[in-house]
Amino acid sequence: xxxxxxxxxxxxxxxxxxxxxxxxxxxxxxxxxxxxxxxxxxxxxxxxxxxxxxxxxxxxxxxxxxxxxxxxxxxxxxxxxxxxxxxxxxxxxxxxxxxxxxxxxxxxxxxxxxxxxxxxxxxxxxxxxxxxxxxxxxxxxxxxxxxxxxxxxxxxxxxxxxxxxxxxxxxxxxxxxxxxxxxxxxxxxxxxxxxxxxxxxxxxxxxxxxxxxxxxxxxxxxxxxxxxxxxxxxxxxxxxxxxxxxxxxxxxxxxxxxxxxxxxxxxxxxxxxxxxxxxxxxxxxxxxxxxxxxxxxxxxxxxxxxxxxxxxxxxxxxxxxxxxxxxxxxxxxxxxxxxxxxxxxxxxxxxxxxxxxxxxxxxxxxxxxxxxxxxxxxxxxxxxxxxxxxxxxxxxxxxxxxxxxxxxxxxxxxxxxxxxxxxxxxxxxxxxxxxxxxxxxxxxxxxxxxxxxxxxxxxxxxxxxxxxxxxxxxxxxxxxxxxxxxxxxxxxxxxxxxxxxxxxxxxxxxxxxxxxxxxxxxxxxxxxxxxxxxxxxxxxxxxxxxxxx
Numbered sequence: 001x002x003x004x005x006x007x008x009x010x011x012x013x014x015x016x017x018x019x020x021x022x023x024x025x026x027x028x029x030x031x032x033x034x035x036x037x038x039x040x041x042x043x044x045x046x047x048x049x050x051x052x053x054x055x056x057x058x059x060x061x062x063x064x065x066x067x068x069x070x071x072x073x074x075x076x077x078x079x080x081x082x083x084x085x086x087x088x089x090x091x092x093x094x095x096x097x098x099x100x101x102x103x104x105x106x107x108x109x110x111x112x113x114x115x116x117x118x119x120x121x122x123x124x125x126x127x128x129x130x131x132x133x134x135x136x137x138x139x140x141x142x143x144x145x146x147x148x149x150x151x152x153x154x155x156x157x158x159x160x161x162x163x164x165x166x167x168x169x170x171x172x173x174x175x176x177x178x179x180x181x182x183x184x185x186x187x188x189x190x191x192x193x194x195x196x197x198x199x200x201x202x203x204x205x206x207x208x209x210x211x212x213x214x215x216x217x218x219x220x221x222x223x224x225x226x227x228x229x230x231x232x233x234x235x236x237x238x239x240x241x242x243x244x245x246x247x248x249x250x251x252x253x254x255x256x257x258x259x260x261x262x263x264x265x266x267x268x269x270x271x272x273x274x275x276x277x278x279x280x281x282x283x284x285x286x287x288x289x290x291x292x293x294x295x296x297x298x299x300x301x302x303x304x305x306x307x308x309x310x311x312x313x314x315x316x317x318x319x320x321x322x323x324x325x326x327x328x329x330x331x332x333x334x335x336x337x338x339x340x341x342x343x344x345x346x347x348x349x350x351x352x353x354x355x356x357x358x359x360x361x362x363x364x365x366x367x368x369x370x371x372x373x374x375x376x377x378x379x380x381x382x383x384x385x386x387x388x389x390x391x392x393x394x395x396x397x398x399x400x401x402x403x404x405x406x407x408x409x410x411x412x413x414x415x416x417x418x419x420x421x422x423x424x425x426x427x428x429x430x431x432x433x434x435x436x437x438x439x440x441x442x443x444x445x446x447x448x449x450x451x452x453x454x455x456x457x458x459x460x461x462x463x464x465x466x467x468x469x470x471x472x473x474x475x476x477x478x479x480x481x482x483x484x485x486x487x488x489x490x491x492x493x494x495x496x497x498x499x500x501x502x503x504x505x506x507x508x509x510x511x512x513x514x515x516x517x518x519x520x521x522x523x524x525x526x527x528x529x530x531x532x533x534x535x536x537x538x539x540x541x542x543x544x545x546x547x548x549x
Contacts, residue, residue: 004051004060007080017046023064027080040082042072048097052108055128065094065112075128088130091120096145100156103174113142138168148194184209211236225270230279259284263317286311300344305353332358336391360385374421379430406435410468437462451498513542
């Protein structure tokens with residue numbers, strides 16, 4: 001009797017040698033039951049059966065050893081039926097039959113145990129035919145044969161059980177088969193296997209090279225992790241390696257899933273993420289595993305504040321704690337003191353992380369209302385703190401005065417830099433402060449005697465003569481547009497003070513040339529110029545002839 005998948009349907013079939021001649025094939029139904037037997041002629045008194053692919057077409061064939069000394073080869077059609085037998089002479093009275101590759105050429109050979117002593121080897125040609133038998137002595141009355149590599153040299157040996165008691169070991173002296181000539185190089189534990197552990201039913205041609213072909217049972221039975229339920233790929237080399245040195249201690253390249261393990265994830269057990277052996281995860285989002293931490297976190301409260309569920313925005317895989325949040329993503333970049341010393345709760349009071357405005361006043365209203373120098377609230381200062389303050393230091397505020405109608409220059413700018421605002425904003429008046437110079441310098445105007453501004457009726461626009469650099473050293477530059485160019489004409493350098501020409505300090509609007517030029521009075525000027533019948537003296541009549549200005 002022998003077993004094999006003769007139909008190629010993954011269901012085991014049976015073949016039985018009948019004592020009255022021929023063989024019967026019972027095709028399996030796959031549930032432990034079989035179909036009705038179909039008989040094929042073999043010869044009289046079949047003594048032994050062996051199954052294998054003897055012609056290399058990937059279909060199982062049958063060889064029957066008969067009591068008349070021959071063997072019959074029935075080539076399989078692959079559908080459960082067989083061709084007519086072909087006979088080869090083996091020996092007299094065969095008692096046992098085995099198949100194997102004994103000469104290292106990859107083609108199945110036959111060994112027959114002869115009842116009259118010894119064994120006969122029939123080398124296969126690879127097409128279903130065999131060469132003439134070669135006999136080897138064993139002992140009297142061989143009854144059974146077994147094949148295996150008993151000395152570990154990679155070659156199949158024979159052990160013969162004899163009817164007279166002892167067993168005979170026949171070591172193979174042929175050249176071993178070079179498996180590297182096939183598409184499957186033997187490495188690791190594969191080098192120590194017996195050929196029939198992979199080449200079941202002596203099928204040596206068309207044997208698949210995929211690991212799962214031999215290891216499907218291991219794949220289906222693996223539970224930690226469950227390969228079948230987890231839809232693991234059936235390419236065993238991805239985790240177990242191609243050397244097959246050790247089937248256990250597999251390593252899985254998690255990067256092939258699209259989620260590369262880094263940091264603490266590298267040290268986790270698979271079951272900590274793949275709960276209940278769920279390996280069919282469709283998302284690598286952190287929240288899938290860390291939902292409990294997200295919902296339970298109170299400082300800050302992630303859930304109630306509507307924090308993003310992308311944990312990687314703040315956390316790393318190195319350490320779950322010590323999260324860092326890129327505040328710039330909120331539209332409010334932390335700078336200065338905000339970035340170095342402020343705790344989140346100082347701005348997000350009562351765990352309010354749903355702020356809709358980044359205005360300074362939201363946090364600094366108390367400082368704004370309580371400031372008295374200058375008083376922000378009563379003076380109606382703008383609530384945009386950044387106008388004067390910086391995030392580096394709340395104190396040392398600087399106000400850019402050009403935002404007001406009065407641009408500060410010269411000494412005024414120095415006053416601002418020294419925080420002497422109250423010198424102009426008397427009584428902390430920051431709302432109706434006039435911008436005219438006279439508003440602040442009325443006392444200076446009234447008290448000035450050289451020249452006397454008030455008595456002479458000087459204009460109250462101080463910048464006509466004065467500059468913002470220095471209050472003293474004033475110059476009336478408009479004088480050059482009058483008759484006397486005291487700065488650019490010949491009078492320049494001829495006077496010390498205004499009173500040199502304006503002898504009446506109370507009246508700067510009237511003046512006479514004779515005040516300075518050798519005439520005691522108006523009458524003498526008229527008498528001196530009596531020869532000019534058209535001459536009439538006026539304060540400016542000198543210019544009619546004298547142009548030395």
